[in-house]
Amino acid sequence: MSEETSPTLMQSLDPRKISNDSDDCATLVEIDRSCRAPLLIFIISGLIWLLIGTGLALIASIKLHNPNFLSGWSWLSFGVVRPAHLNTVIYGFCSETGIAVALWLMCRLCKTPLIHSGIIIIAAVFWNIGLTIGIFGILAGDSTSIEWLELPAYSSPILFISFALIGIWTVIAFRYRREPMLYVSQWYLLAAFFWFPWLYSVANIMLVLEPVHGTLQAAVNWWFAHNVLGLWFTPIGLAAIYYFIPKIIGRPIHSYHLSVFGFWSLALFYNWNGMHHLIGGPLPAWLVTISIVASVMMLIPVVTVAINHHMTMWGHFKAMKNSPTLRFIVVGAMSYTLASLQGIASAIPSYSEVVHFTHHTVAHAHLGMYAFFAMIMFGSMYYIIPRITNREWPSAGLIYIHFWAVFVGMILYIVPLSIGGFLQGLKMNNPDVPFLEVVQMTLPFLKFRTLAGLLMTVGHIAFFANFIWILARCLQPYREPVAMILKGTIGLESKEENS
């Protein structure tokens, strides 16, 4: 599509009748070129937030077994660094790379370039300004102490407005699509871009701007916090899995019907799950019970999606060797199943009685957000960045280091801490064990967690270095044809364009 025929701002709000003629479809090169600037801004800032968030995580982790570490400053105390870590990785790294991946997937699947990408760039800039203000606010002691909503009231509206811009623009891209066939990834993306602003605005209004009274706050808090996972990050992650697995191995998704079923059962059950964070708490039993039932029902979408992905991959696992994207995506997809099963178990009262209030929950959160979502984002970026920059990854060695450091790191993080948290819960529920003995018992696990965190840090630095390197190559004149640096993925690009 040339510049002359590109729609004006007003036209793009009200798409003309679009011909379904496939000649009208934008080429992959056009789409990727239109995505370049806004996506790179989101990815660069997302990765900087990842490094900041990793640093904050390490400080917080060391503090839990070495309480005197950096204890002299209020802005570095544990209760400040921990929410700062959460908000940088959630609203910085995960949301920003998630938005980048989602926008690219949407344009590719709609076969339309990103129109008026300047608006996305403005949204990206404001998102980062809002988040920077908010993180400084948390460090300065303005945290709201409402989990997942710690950003102070003076920063969250900025995030909301820039997100609204992005969401509206995604829906416009969707309405402007030149490919009439819808793919399952598009449902997930549409849903995510609709659900998140609703969740975020309702939660901010009912908890921060005009707070409701009493324990209703806890209900709103966990309705929001659990749904951010289930209705914002999970759909983007699943959309990417549904796109990249068939794309890279070059065969269609196993079952169309299972993907429909998986989507609607997720939409139906996930958003009722939040109150399982309040089992045993001071809320009406009916409220908590509904969420326990809905949590168990999550077995349906989780197993459905797992079967669908696994059957698609069946017989093609060796392709993981050659494609870094596939390697990260498959590990992420498997972690999604594991994280969901662990979450369902934690929602069952007799298990919750032990693991609630322990480090088991922290391990579970990282299984979901890191081993599932962050891995999917890494994999997606390995695919997208060479296409939007028109350059190949400079170093296969750094990709190798990145994968193995974060893969081993996350296993060393999640497995021991899950076990440690469970043992901690057992001891805590035995009133004969003095509390300080429970604390002492957790220390070896917490030290181990710091080691695992260091390993993950190495991986993040390797990825960031490779990314900066590819950006540096963009400044040089274009030299070679683009192909994935690891052999075996060359030529797969052209397959499965009609999904």
Place this chain on the structure above:
Amino acid sequence: MNFGPLIFLGIFLSLASSWCGLILIPLFQFGKMEPVTIEMTGEIYPQPKGGEAKQGMSVYRSNGCIYCHSQQVRPRGFGADIERGWGSRRSVGRDYIYDNPVLLGTMRTGPDLTNIGQRQPSEDWHFSHLYDPQITSPGSNMPPYRFLFETRPIRNGVVSENALKLPANFAPEDGFEIVPKKEAKALVAYLLSLQATAPLPEAR
């Protein structure tokens, strides 16, 4: 297939359902809970926190105490909260009607604080504990909150009334004393205000 509007309707209805079920209905059920008069004592419970304790809640919030300390007691037979002495009864919604934000918490890296004002009624204990938890609780992994205290020279050889009485290995240099800043005083006032002892009928 092209069911854009239909998919959108489904997406809308799914979240609308849980919003009604988990937020709107509870809002009608207990969104406007009122205090009650306790039959035995005739006092009205709960009372809004005033003055220093209210400021202390803000110190508690901004320092993120919630990330290691919960403020909710689970019912007898579910966990060992009551057996550990964290409360004489389970927590109920009415305990929190004046709190903002409601600081239920989700972690117990440290113990629950629902009735810490009753468990540790000593102001001195709290000041020492905040200054360095190793003084009162050796082996704890709670960080020291020394930035809530001020080290200053002793004036005219008279030690201030509110100077911390510290064991020798934690004491400052000769000629200096450690006094709590107003944030520390407010925080301790808040901690001492955490009692939750009123025998509510719904908590039996």
